[in-house]
Amino acid sequence: MDTGISRRGLFGAGAAAASILAGVPVASAAPAPSQMTLRWWGNNGWEIRAGTKTILIDPWLTRFKTGTYTPAGADPRTPLSVDRALIDHHLDHGDLRADHILVTHGHYDHLADVPYLAKRTGATVIGTETHLSLMAALGAPEDQLAIATGGEDLTFDGYSIRVLRSLHSATGSRAQVPFPGTRPLSRRDRPRVIEDLVEGGTLAYLVSGGGASVLDLGGSNYVEAELAGLRPDVLLVPPGGAKVTDYVPRLLRTLGHPRYVAATHWDDFDLPLGQVKDAGGLEPLRKAVTAASPASRFVVLDHLGSFTP
Ligand SMILES: [Zn+2]
Structure with missing residues (x-):
């Protein structure tokens, strides 16, 4: 396929794949594939390959059960665990x-x-400071942790990272952030249950390298002023945003209607890696993106599926 999207990477086959590809003219002058490849690890976990370098966003392979999709919602006292064997x-x-x-x-x-x-x-x-505090307390090597507040524009060998101030999804009728809170870097008590992992501010990231750029929001919300003027080739967008004014159209307009819009954070993450189930937001997201930006290619990947913009 000259689109750069691997067949195996497409979610499902047949009808699902056809619906993803619908509306793309066969003879469209597809740009030459870049040297950037994106691979989806489920939830908001992304692997960005730029040349010989690899950048991961929110990699979470363990995916333990919390009850998120039951009427009672996630049990805040669910113990944290890491599936080291899987990793x-x-x-x-x-x-x-x-x-x-x-x-x-x-x-x-x-x-x-x-x-x-x-x-x-x-x-x-x-x-952020809170994220680093949590990770240090969970055993991350402290000399590898780099604090950011949003606004950083950093260049490394073969790629660059722009850190953007952003916002967490606002859920329910009161537009609230689940497990809100912050903690200082000096705090070292070990998080034990999921409610101990507080939000601690939300950052978005623009990663450029290998001739392409990709923007990940981290949640179903954003700071429009931070995104103004950015022209990513790929936008990774989560469903939701019901309480965010004009969530999808305003986002796509602000970003100049990216060539690729890939769904992220749409799968039921109480299920293990490899079992992809739509948590309910995928179709509304596809409709919103298609309506707001008909020329954008809406990309839906399977777990470990990849594509080259
Ligand atoms: Zn969250």
């Missing part, structure tokens, strides 16, 4: 690696595996 498997027998790990916020489904991944890969980890 080891992908590091030792797969091709998972990392030069940088970017953390969008402190919640368990974004941060819980990062301390172990940092230890295993030696990657530099970026996050």
Whole structure:
């Protein structure tokens, strides 16, 4: 396929794949594939390959059960766990690696595996003071932790990272942030249960390298002023945003209607890696993106599926 999207990477086959590809003219002059490849690890976990470098965003492979999708919601006292065998498997027998790990916020489904991944890969980890406090207390090597507040524009060998102030998803009728809170870097008591992993501010990241750029929001919200003028090739956008004014249209307009809009954070993360189930937001997101930006390619990947923008 000249689109750069691997067949195996497309979510499902047949009808699902056809719906993803619908509306893309066969003879469209697709731009030449870049040297950037994106691979989805479920939830908001992304692996960005830029040349020989690898940048991970919110990698969370463990995916333990919390009850998130039951009427009662996630049990805040659910113990934290890290599936080291699963992570080891992908590091030792797969091709998972990392030069940088970017953390969008402190919640368990974004941060819980990062301390172990940092230890295993030696990657530099970026996050807010709260995120670093949580990760240090969970055993992350402290000399690998780099604090950010949003506004940083950093260049490394083969890629660059722009850190952007952002906002967490606002849920329910009161537009609240689940497990809110912050903690200072000096605090070292070990988080034990999921409510201990507080949000601690939310960052978005623009990663550029290998001839392309990708923007990840981290939650179903954003700071428009931070995004103004940015023109990413790929936007990773979560469903939701019901309480955010004009969530999808305003976002796509602000970013100049990116060529690729890939769904993120849409799968039921109480299920293990490899079992992809729509938590309910995928179709509304697809409709919103298609309506607001008909020329954008809406990309939906399977776990470990990849594409090259
Ligand atoms: Zn969250």
